[in-house]
Amino acid sequence: MKDVLTENAVTSHTTKISARKVQVFYGTNHAIKDVDVEILDKTVTAFIGPSGCGKSTFLRCLNRMNDTIPSCRVEGSITLDGENIYDKRVDPVQLRAKVGMVFQKPNPFPKSIYDNVAYGPKIHGLTRNKAELDGIVEKSLRRAALWNEVKDRLQTPGTGLSGGQQQRLCIARAVATNPEVLLMDEPCSALDPIATAQVEELIDELRANFSVVIVTHSMQQAARVSQRTAFFHLGHLVEYGETGQIFTNPRDPRTESYITGRIG
Amino acid sequence: MTDITASQAAAMPPSTSSLLAPDARVRRRNAAEARFRSYGLAAIVLALMALVWLLFSIFGAGLPAFRQTVIQFPVTLEAGKLDKDGGRDPAALAKVTTVTYAKVLSASLKAAIADKGIQAEGLTDKQITGMFSQEAPAMLRRAVLADPGLIGQTITFDAYAAGRIDGYYKGRVTLESASRDSNVTPEQLHLADALKEAGMLSTPFNPGFLAMPDASDKRPEAAGLGIAVLGSAYMMVVVLVLSLPIGVAASIYLEEFAPKNRLTDLIEVNIANLAAVPSIVYGILGLAIFINMAGLPQSAPIVGGLVLTLMTLPRIIIPTRAALKAVPPSIRDAALGVGASKMQSVLHHVLPLAAPGILTGMIIGLAQALGETAPLLLIGMVAFVRDFPAAPPAGLFDPASALPVQIYNWTQRGDPGFVERASGAIIVLLAFLLVMNAVAIILRRRFERRW
Ligand SMILES: Nc1ncnc2c1ncn2[C@@H]1O[C@H](COP(=O)(O)OP(=O)(O)OP(=O)(O)O)[C@@H](O)[C@H]1O
Numbered sequence: 001m002k003d004v005l006t007e008n009a010v011t012s013h014t015t016k017i018s019a020r021k022v023q024v025f026y027g028t029n030h031a032i033k034d035v036d037v038e039i040l041d042k043t044v045t046a047f048i049g050p051s052g053c054g055k056s057t058f059l060r061c062l063n064r065m066n067d068t069i070p071s072c073r074v075e076g077s078i079t080l081d082g083e084n085i086y087d088k089r090v091d092p093v094q095l096r097a098k099v100g101m102v103f104q105k106p107n108p109f110p111k112s113i114y115d116n117v118a119y120g121p122k123i124h125g126l127t128r129n130k131a132e133l134d135g136i137v138e139k140s141l142r143r144a145a146l147w148n149e150v151k152d153r154l155q156t157p158g159t160g161l162s163g164g165q166q167q168r169l170c171i172a173r174a175v176a177t178n179p180e181v182l183l184m185d186e187p188c189s190a191l192d193p194i195a196t197a198q199v200e201e202l203i204d205e206l207r208a209n210f211s212v213v214i215v216t217h218s219m220q221q222a223a224r225v226s227q228r229t230a231f232f233h234l235g236h237l238v239e240y241g242e243t244g245q246i247f248t249n250p251r252d253p254r255t256e257s258y259i260t261g262r263i264g
Numbered sequence: 265m266t267d268i269t270a271s272q273a274a275a276m277p278p279s280t281s282s283l284l285a286p287d288a289r290v291r292r293r294n295a296a297e298a299r300f301r302s303y304g305l306a307a308i309v310l311a312l313m314a315l316v317w318l319l320f321s322i323f324g325a326g327l328p329a330f331r332q333t334v335i336q337f338p339v340t341l342e343a344g345k346l347d348k349d350g351g352r353d354p355a356a357l358a359k360v361t362t363v364t365y366a367k368v369l370s371a372s373l374k375a376a377i378a379d380k381g382i383q384a385e386g387l388t389d390k391q392i393t394g395m396f397s398q399e400a401p402a403m404l405r406r407a408v409l410a411d412p413g414l415i416g417q418t419i420t421f422d423a424y425a426a427g428r429i430d431g432y433y434k435g436r437v438t439l440e441s442a443s444r445d446s447n448v449t450p451e452q453l454h455l456a457d458a459l460k461e462a463g464m465l466s467t468p469f470n471p472g473f474l475a476m477p478d479a480s481d482k483r484p485e486a487a488g489l490g491i492a493v494l495g496s497a498y499m500m501v502v503v504l505v506l507s508l509p510i511g512v513a514a515s516i517y518l519e520e521f522a523p524k525n526r527l528t529d530l531i532e533v534n535i536a537n538l539a540a541v542p543s544i545v546y547g548i549l550g551l552a553i554f555i556n557m558a559g560l561p562q563s564a565p566i567v568g569g570l571v572l573t574l575m576t577l578p579r580i581i582i583p584t585r586a587a588l589k590a591v592p593p594s595i596r597d598a599a600l601g602v603g604a605s606k607m608q609s610v611l612h613h614v615l616p617l618a619a620p621g622i623l624t625g626m627i628i629g630l631a632q633a634l635g636e637t638a639p640l641l642l643i644g645m646v647a648f649v650r651d652f653p654a655a656p657p658a659g660l661f662d663p664a665s666a667l668p669v670q671i672y673n674w675t676q677r678g679d680p681g682f683v684e685r686a687s688g689a690i691i692v693l694l695a696f697l698l699v700m701n702a703v704a705i706i707l708r709r710r711f712e713r714r715w
């Protein structure tokens with residue numbers, strides 16, 4: 001594991017997303033408490049922590065998906081490129097085009113594979129003609145390591161794929177709109193090791209252009225793909241730093257017990 | 265952990281019974297299951313038997329309504345009687361009443377009887393005239409007024425037989441019952457048999473049942489469903505045009521956009537209650553609002569349609585909301601996640617998925633509205649209407665009848681001929697419902713094929 005970590009050493013990058021004193025409430029349930037995080041551009045950031053600690057909740061704050069939950073209230077400030085995304089003038093639709101998301105459970109549209117991937121580019125008017133759209137669909141499916149499996153059946157329903165294939169389809173759908181930040185909530189939880197390796201390769205590739213935030217329950221995966229790691233526990237951000245440091249030399253005893261398998 | 269399992273294992277010795285012989289517990293469980301299955305089966309068999317019996321009785325009583333006994337004979341339209349001035353002036357022709365036409369018809373019938381050599385002694389003129397329906401002279405008159413050129417010619421005319429004669433060939437009237445009946449004599453029935461032998465009398469399919477307007481109490485043989493079918497169709501159009509967009513829009517708003525607060529809770533409860541309000545209450549509401557306040561005409565399909573729309577809306581909104589709710593939230597998240605707006609996520613993803621459920625709810629709502637009688641009685645749709653309403657939209661304001669009201673109306677009348685007509689009308693109503701359900705199924709299939 002050692003050499004993997006040194007390979008991932010972080011070069012200095014600008015801040016893409018910055019969260020200050022973020023609180024999230026579900027009704028009276030205080031799910032996120034006082035979280036401060038700087039997510040860097042062109043970097044993979046991993047969120048780890050025990051189940052129910054608020055990783056998904058925090059991730060969903062970053063593209064305002066929490067707006068859809070009526071009981072959910074977000075306080076504090078989150079900025080994307082210096083602009084407050086919770087500002088009244090911000091249209092969440094525009095924000096979500098910039099900050100794409102892959103959900104914990106694969107959720108393809110009950111439409112054809114092609115339409116699944118083409119939907120985002122279509123509604124954002126990213127293409128001028130069918131050939132360009134075909135190009136985007138192929139490129140996105142290739143990036144999600146799915147092209148070879150589905151190229152002969154693009155018009156069959158996306159819901160007819162296996163669970164792992166569906167998840168990669170969702171990844172293809174998310175990258176098709178060319179977001180600046182990609183949020184991935186346990187993208188590999190339904191994948192076999194080969195597909196996982198392919199998705200990890202994709203994440204590494206995406207790092208060249210995007211900032212990627214990935215929630216994962218696999219310590220190995222966090223260590224393999226991320227440059228920075230944030231450890232959440234009971235709604236608190238316990239520790240945030242370079243992946244190598246978190247895994248080899250955690251400062252907080254809770255982090256240490258989690259990565260060595262004592263809390264979980 | 266280990267010691268707990270160990271102590272449990274000690275408390276519960278491993279079972280030694282054979283898998284091949286079920287123990288008492290399993291036998292009891294299986295018996296309960298078998299009993300439950302037989303209850304279910306019995307319920308279904310009972311329901312099916314009731315359905316078969318219902319269909320059997322309706323079809324048995326109603327199918328004869330689609331046939332009508334007619335007497336066919338040559339009618340000489342003497343110019344001397346029908347057009348005394350010989351000017352073929354429509355105004356003058358219109359002054360000649362059905363009484364004159366009845367005389368023309370009965371003279372021609374007598375001539376035809378004599379011509380065929382049929383014995384008709386002992387029958388008075390009145391009895392001969394009574395062979396055909398009172399509607400027959402009116403039909404002849406309409407034919408002549410439509411084409412005055414017929415005067416002076418001899419035409420072959422299909423005269424509707426009188427209701428009792430018609431009933432004789434449908435098993436309603438027998439020689440024995442005729443001897444006690446003031447409306448028909450056994451001699452007339454003998455004459456009818458003779459006419460039948462001579463090929464002048466037959467009982468063919470009667471398109472008039474579907475096309476003609478209602479008729480008065482004395483002539484069930486002439487009563488048709490034309491205006492009722494048209495009125496019901498107009499009302500269904502009004503209900504569809506109003507309740508589909510309003511119902512779907514309201515459901516989408518409530519389900520997808522409305523904030524969850526006291527007010528929307530209140531609206532929700534009220535919609536559920538409105539769906540359960542007896543339909544006659546909507547009739548009173550319609551009477552008060554549309555007729556007394558808005559001054560719309562009574563008996564008009566537009567008022568019926570509006571009242572039925574009010575009644576149908578909650579019954580559509582509830583299944584539509586259920587269909588929208590059944591769409592998994594992950595689909596909405598997926599759409600929002602790629603940057604679709606709320607509206608796009610609803611129109612592109614949620615609505616197509618909910619469409620089969622919405623359509624089913626819609627059709628069930630329409631079917632209920634089609635069969636609804638009580639509210640229509642209150643807004644005067646029960647009036648006796650002889651004139652067809654005009655084509656829509658103007659025709660929506662003309663007086664009309666409706667299928668269920670017509671059925672109700674016919675069952676109230678004395679002549680047994682109307683019982684047959686009412687059953688026939690029920691068959692037409694059922695046919696309408698079947699067609700609507702078929703359309704729903706076809707639409708469902710089409711939407712479902714698009715995943
Ligand atoms: N829609 C919701 N309504 C109310 N409470 C919620 C909702 N979603 C999450 N919570 C609560 O917020 C807390 C954090 O949940 P979250 O889903 O963020 O956990 P997580 O870290 O992603 O867990 P996991 O690893 O199991 O996915 C939990 O206590 C949960 O009960």
Ligand SMILES: [Mg+2]
Pocket residue numbers: 055056057104185
């Ligand atoms: Mg989660």
